[in-house]
Amino acid sequence: MDSNPRQGTDSVSRTMEENVRIIKGLEESALLGRSRAERISEWITSTAGRGPVLFAHLVWFVSWVAVNVHAVPAVRPFDPFPFPMLTTLVSLEAIFLALFVLASQNRLTTQGDRRAHLDLQINLLAEREMTAVLGLLQDIAAHLGVAHAAGGPHIDELARETNVHELASKLDEELPSRDQ
Numbered sequence: 001m002d003s004n005p006r007q008g009t010d011s012v013s014r015t016m017e018e019n020v021r022i023i024k025g026l027e028e029s030a031l032l033g034r035s036r037a038e039r040i041s042e043w044i045t046s047t048a049g050r051g052p053v054l055f056a057h058l059v060w061f062v063s064w065v066a067v068n069v070h071a072v073p074a075v076r077p078f079d080p081f082p083f084p085m086l087t088t089l090v091s092l093e094a095i096f097l098a099l100f101v102l103a104s105q106n107r108l109t110t111q112g113d114r115r116a117h118l119d120l121q122i123n124l125l126a127e128r129e130m131t132a133v134l135g136l137l138q139d140i141a142a143h144l145g146v147a148h149a150a151g152g153p154h155i156d157e158l159a160r161e162t163n164v165h166e167l168a169s170k171l172d173e174e175l176p177s178r179d180q
Contacts, residue, residue, distance in 0.1 A: 030111055041103040048097055061086075127162055134159035 034042070047053060064086050068077045079085040138159055 030114075034107065038103065038107050041100045042107070044097070044100045045104045048100075124164065131159060131161050 064079070064083070066072050067075045068079045068083060068086075069081065070077060134155065138155070
């Protein structure tokens, strides 16, 4: 046994730090891999949802309406009610903002798909490793004559390699379709 209980904690801390560095590297790689259009699109969408931009829109709309309903005598109205020019400008802004949001969402979806594929690869690798470990454990137990602890139908089943295609087909059969 460990004479130093802190040694296990230090090992876990080093492992967590290494995992954080790996994740940080993956995130930085994804950010650096963005195209110029993606960076601009993300800047626009992140800026558009902030308080100063919302406040600027409020000031813009109130000023526009105030000028065009003759509430500001020093300025001649240029877009009388029902404010067709304002409607056009706001509609164009909404269209472009929606396009920028969609572009950002597409990139995030691609990044999420990449993470999901990485997660699946790691899970498949871990499953194969655990199957091998259980097989080795059964062999060691049999060699030592401890068959009861390492045997049984449940352990034997877990020690067999999982057929991923069969499992995926079973899930497809059992889970409800999104189309329904």
